[in-house]
Amino acid sequence: MSNGEEMRAGQVLVAGGTVVDPVKRTQRRADVLVRAGKIAAIEPQLRSKVKGVAVIDASGQVVAPGLVDMHVHLREPGFEYKETIATGTRAAVAGGVTALACMANTRPVNDCPAVTRYILERAEAAALARVYPIGAVSVQLAGEQLAEYAGMHEAGIVAVSDDGMPVMDAELMRRALECARMFDMPVIDHAEDRTLAAGGVMHEGAVALRLGLRGIPSAAEDVMVARDVALAGLTGGHLHVAHISSAGAVEMVRQARAAGIHVTAEVSPHHLWLTHEAVEGYNTNAKMAPPLRSVEDRQALRAALADGTIDTIATDHAPHHRDEKDVEFDHAANGVVGLETLLPLTLRLVEDGLLDLPTAIAKITSEPARILRLPAGRLEVGVPADIVLIDPTYEWVVSSATLRTKSKNTAFEGWTMRGRAMVTLVDGRVVHDERASGPAAATASA
């Protein structure tokens, strides 16, 4: 390869950082050499060995694989006023997320290959984070007939889910698990019994009673997880429980796994950090489905994350326009944005002593990649150079005014965060540089 070709291909050395390998669960001082968009070497003291490369100084920083968020609502097509694939992936890379899976509840619903291809084309045009579409379980999310799994799989979906519209028909869920299994895809379960949750707007408990708001009992989640665990056992399919929120559901996942049933689970940062008390004052940015639950539930979620019952942290990034939140609590839209706060809220678990750093990183890189069978979330020679440089001591205050996502519905407004994605690379290309506060190739020449 000639020198000119090497320049075009781009050689970058990420030098002087602490490299975290989430698969081996190790951390060590090393430099990372990127060549032609792939990781060419991970070794200590590479700086003296390679010449003529652009150098990104990573001293004092953690170097990790780009984060993987397996639960994102990008809203395009159909709800571009909330978020677009461009603004969503912009927010993603600003938060260190280089790969994400996006939910099917767009308009039109991603229940056919044409919509899948549209999403992928838009993602390619945005050229920021990698986007992996999730197809619908059922046509129109109506819960009646299966969507086109074969066609969508060929077009690029990595899982199926009727997220937001729980599948109430047990027989349909059974068939979904059977069919998704043919394509080695998980069925992602928004586990909420709609008859028990009907009309509810927050967790059923003393806070809901005090505020006069209708509650959703934890049992709404428990009965659905129980049902779907049984169906996963019946079919041999892969059940993935999205945004698990109740202590009861966590225990059922634990037992199912002990019994050898293929069940995985994710938890959202807001369920790890907030409880139903956050609704106080009719705070619509604390309204989500499933709802924020009790302190005991939160404790169970953390314990399950630590013992591995919960595999991954996924944001359930759910942008909504201000007008959909600045209304009566009963009428407010469900969900909060999360892409830009995933990293610091995960690092906070390390500060709390719940997880060690490599495990925490694994929960937002290699683990979700394993669940969705993605070629992402690893830091190894030969893989695409999707890398995030993290300053673990960087303090910043969450402000909806400075978030990159198009919508501003964060549940963490005003929180002081520690840790931030300083530089994000996808295919070896700098797609976010916090040091310059914008996406620029701010690399120093060596």
Add this chain to the structure above:
Amino acid sequence: MAMLFERRHLLGLEGLSAEEITFLLDTAESFKEVSEREIKKVPTLRGRTVVNLFYEASTRTRTSFEIAAKRLSADTVNLSANASSASKGETLTDTARNLAAMRPDAIVVRHPSAGAPHLLARHVDCPIINAGDGAHEHPTQALLDLLTIRSHKGQIAGLTVAIVGDLLHSRVGRSNLFGLRTMGARVRFVGPPTLVPPHFAELGAELVNDLHEGLRDADVIMMLRIQRERMNGRYFSSLDEYSRLYCLSVDAVARARKDVIILHPGPMNRGVEISSTVADGPYSVIMDQVTNGLAVRMATLYVLVGRRREVEVEETDTAAPLRRAAAAE
């Protein structure tokens, strides 16, 4: 009078101190007399505008607020959900901003969604009075209940109050729970498990399913209105079934203390939650409640609107603090 109520709005009784509640009750007591006069009007709120913004049907509460405002010489405007732009799809926030632009001095709001008055309070400058928000609170109703209880019993602390009915959906039940507990009363919630969920115990209520058990030695019985449309076979199989277990009969009243008083926020379903014999009987103080309602609403308007003006006037009178300082010496 000392400044005992510094709040801008009356959104609920939760969080109010016993001193604040007592102050509102004392103020209401002093307004009772106005309604006894031949000319039932005082100039306290002359030139002030009170908007009644009602997103739910209400005759009694709205009329009570309107008469209260008029007896204080305020101008009143009634907006009901059908007449306002709510049916045209305007958001509550926009309605609030539009009203605010007309510079009302207070907005009395009733809304089917809990927290709607709180949302309004974030978007307008003037005092907001909650006249009932979903299943959350109905503070002036509870204040009038407290006033009624206090005037019959002398004090509230130490009393046992049994509240019977659909507590799950009742804003009257909640406001009374908060107010009564703050004032030192014991509160029993009495009703079927579907309408008296266990988490109410965490809010300080004692929960009893059996009516006769729940009324034992009660000083006060408060019957809640059963919403016929809610008895759809989900919470209870039928109105008849409900009535069989929870209708307040003479027999049931006998379980309570001899000097028990019986309240009902109205409108009553005679023969469903309360028998006519009891409703019209000697223990019933239901008509006192209506009279006290007027006094409580006058007091609320006075405290939030009228007295505020006095404070503002005083504040703009730059010499006032000097005079006060001199007087203190």
